[in-house]
Each structure stands twice: as structure tokens, then as C-alpha cells.
Amino acid sequence: EAGVAQSPRYKIIEKRQSVAFWCNPISGHATLYWYQQILGQGPKLLIQFQNNGVVDDSQLPKDRFSAERLKGVDSTLKIQPAKLEDSAVYLCASSEDRGTEAFFGQGTRLTVV
Amino acid sequence: AQKVTQAQTEISVVEKEDVTLDCVYETRDTTYYLFWYKQPPSGELVFLIRRNSFDEQNEISGRYSWNFQKSTSSFNFTITASQVVDSAVYFCALSGFSGGYNKLIFGAGTRLAVHP
Numbered sequence: 001e002a003g004v005a006q007s008p009r010y011k012i013i014e015k016r017q018s019v020a021f022w023c024n025p026i027s028g029h030a031t032l033y034w035y036q037q038i039l040g041q042g043p044k045l046l047i048q049f050q051n052n053g054v055v056d057d058s059q060l061p062k063d064r065f066s067a068e069r070l071k072g073v074d075s076t077l078k079i080q081p082a083k084l085e086d087s088a089v090y091l092c093a094s095s096e097d098r099g100t101e102a103f104f105g106q107g108t109r110l111t112v113v
Numbered sequence: 114a115q116k117v118t119q120a121q122t123e124i125s126v127v128e129k130e131d132v133t134l135d136c137v138y139e140t141r142d143t144t145y146y147l148f149w150y151k152q153p154p155s156g157e158l159v160f161l162i163r164r165n166s167f168d169e170q171n172e173i174s175g176r177y178s179w180n181f182q183k184s185t186s187s188f189n190f191t192i193t194a195s196q197v198v199d200s201a202v203y204f205c206a207l208s209g210f211s212g213g214y215n216k217l218i219f220g221a222g223t224r225l226a227v228h229p
Contacts, residue, residue, distance in 0.1 A: 098210075
């Protein structure tokens with residue numbers, strides 16, 4: 001069974017530029033998560049989708065971050081404009097349903113300079 | 114509100130020692146799930162175990178064991194006879210039914226270093 005796929009693996013951008021990350025979850029998984037993990041910290045939930053809909057985006061900085069999940073499958077996370085403090089690893093995960101174990105992709109390491 | 118606390122930031126042990134990683138959680142939900150994940154130096158989070166709030170039986174898987182106690186809101190993880198390959202950051206996570214859905218949140222993690 002294929003795992004969660006994320007791209008790109010690494011990205012370096014200048015502050016005020018925009019960037020997008022892509023995630024393809026495990027086939028059939030209804031729940032999709034985006035997390036931000038700053039070095040030395042635990043993953044912080046940015047947004048959680050249940051099929052097509054957003055069920056939680058309370059910690060998403062909506063003035064600069066946006067996310068969508070197309071047809072309940074792939075998802076993209078965008079940052080526009082980026083700030084230095086956005087430097088982190090962005091992790092995508094999916095689970096069969098709410099409450100089941102989440103499986104993670106390898107993450108995208110973003111460096112904002 | 115949900116919260117997961119891992120008070121131990123870093124633990125250092127010598128190979129073959131037993132080590133316990135602590136996890137304390139807060140939730141108002143009666144139905145919830147607890148998880149442990151391992152993050153090796155490669156960076157990918159690896160699922161280890163899931164428990165639901167109605168099952169307080171301890172679980173053992175090889176050198177790994179988990180102790181779930183609702184009375185103290187704790188879900189501790191013990192590695193017996195640690196090995197160098199166990200060196201990683203370990204995260205405890207909680208998913209409870211808040212507002213009709215499960216929001217999966219993580220603790221800050223415990224970095225385990227096992228020395229030969």
C-alpha cells in the first residue's frame with residue numbers, strides 16, 4: 001500500500017515570496033491533516049479536513065496560509081507571503097476516519113531567508 | 114480544551130537500560146484516543162500504538178509496553194533493554210471528540226538518546 005506522498009521535499013524561498021506544498025493521502029482515507037513542525041517542537045495542527053470539508057483550522061494563520069482538498073483526495077497548502085518564522089517542516093498525514101491512526105508523509109522542509 | 118504534556122524533554126540512557134517516557138493528557142471528552150509516534154533522525158513520524166479511552170489494558174509489543182491509567186490521565190511508554198536504534202524523538206498524541214470531530218494534537222516530544 002502506498003504511503004502519504006508529499007512534494008517538494010525541500011524548498012528555500014525569500015521572505016514575502018509565495019510557496020505551495022502538495023499532498024496525496026493514502027487511498028480511501030477520509031481525514032487529512034496539515035501540521036507545522038518547528039525545529040525542536042511537536043507537530044502543530046494547522047488544518048484538518050474530513051473528506052472535502054474543513055473541520056478545524058483554528059491555528060491556521062488565515063491572513064497568509066490557505067489550504068484546499070480537491071474532490072476529497074489531494075490537498076495543497078499555500079503560504080503567501082512567507083515570513084521568516086514560517087521556516088519549518090510541513091507534514092501531511094491521513095487517516096481512514098476520525099480517531100484512527102494517522103500516517104504521515106516525509107514532510108516538506110521550508111526555509112525562508 | 115485538549116492538551117498533551119510530555120514533561121521529559123530529553124532522556125539519555127546506556128544500551129540495555131529500561132526507560133519510561135511519560136505522557137499526561139487533558140480532555141473533557143469521554144471518548145478519546147491516545148497514540149504514540151516515533152520520529153527517527155530521518156524525520157518521518159512512525160505510528161506505534163493507538164488506544165481508546167474504554168480500553169485500559171496494558172499492551173506489550175516486543176520490547177515496547179504501554180501503561181494507560183485513566184485515573185491519572187497518563188499513557189506512559191516503556192522500552193525494555195533499550196538499543197541504539199531506539200534513539201529518536203517520541204511523541205504522545207490525543208484525539209478526542211470536540212465539537213463533533215476528532216482533532217489530533219501532539220505533545221512536545223521526548224528526545225531519547227541511547228548510547229552504546
